[in-house]
Amino acid sequence: MLELFVDIKDELQAVENELRQIVQERYQILTETSTHLLNAGGKRLRPALTLYGAKFCNFDMEKVVPLAATMELIHMASLVHDDVVDASMTRRGKPTVKAVWGNSVSTHIGSFLFAKSLILLSRYEDTPLIFDVLSNTSVQMSQGEIIQISSSFDINQSIKDYLYRIKCKTALLIAASAQLGAVACGAGRDIHLALRRYGYNIGMAFQITDDILDMIAEQRQLGKPIGGDLRQGIITLPVIYALQCCKDKKRLIELITKVEKNDDEVNEALEIVKNSGAVDYSFDIAQKYVMKAKMELKKLPDIPTRMTLGMAADFVCARKF
Secondary structure, rough: HHHHHHHHHHHHHHHHHHHHHHOOOOOOHHHHHHHHHHHOOOOHHHHHHHHHHHHHOOEEEEEHHHHHHHHHHHHHHHHHHHHHHOOOOEEEEOOOOOHHHHHHHHHHHHHHHHHHHHHHHHHHOOHHHHHHHHHHHHHHHHHHHHHHHHOOOOOOOOOOHHHHHHHHHHHHHHHHHHHHHHHHHOOHHHHHHHHHHHHHHHHHHHHHHHHHHHOOOOOOHHOOOOOOOHHHOOOOOHHHHHHHHHHOOHHHHHHHHOOOOOOOHHHHHHHHHHHHHHHHHHHHHHHHHHHHHHHHHHOOOOOOHHHHHHHHHHHHHHOOO
């Protein structure tokens, strides 16, 4: 995805510099763990969207770079906590903070990064909409994660339940990222709300694609073992569809609800889901969200950034990692 962002390379580097500066601490373990996360890379989708949103109204580096860094810090904090909950040892092909430093350090590093995001956010005290959107988004992200944990191994979830969960845990922060860069630079409601809807729709498509890739990607490309959701009892869109349509429903239920699964059982469940047509169905749903996102772009000024955002929307479903 970084190749898409070549036109904001310098601005993204400024965000990276801001991130590295804010995690510098007198206690080495805080700096070391945070830098480990930054060095692991990532798509930097959220800060990029914040920068692009600002392009639609009086772009100002001083106003938008700290906000873009805030978005990435919130995202990073959520990933660290996810890795503790999921017992993940690798992410993006590299050891997680949990794998290197353990659960206790990881939990507090996630809180540390979120607290650092608040320091950056304090620069926007004169723009209450930014505070309102990000505070509500943070609450709903936590709700989404709790819903996911509490619904583990529950085969009675509906597609509506799933869509609400991924809206909370993923789409709302991406929506806020696209919206608030424009807000920081003084954009009107017609612009920043269209950007929010664009971000929401690509956020939904992004998470659906993530859940598909967890089943069909190559581990080398994904950067972590496939089938992780099935191992943890996380019921995603392909599984919900397969439970409705597959011929081996009884066996799939047995495999999904088994708390401890070996590799053969995970692979068997993956094959049942893939043979049900669930992957194609899920990709179709993701594509519909991409189309909705691109419709929102038509409401924005016709500047080169609009085309880039269209390409970013297409990439969300086309990616392999």
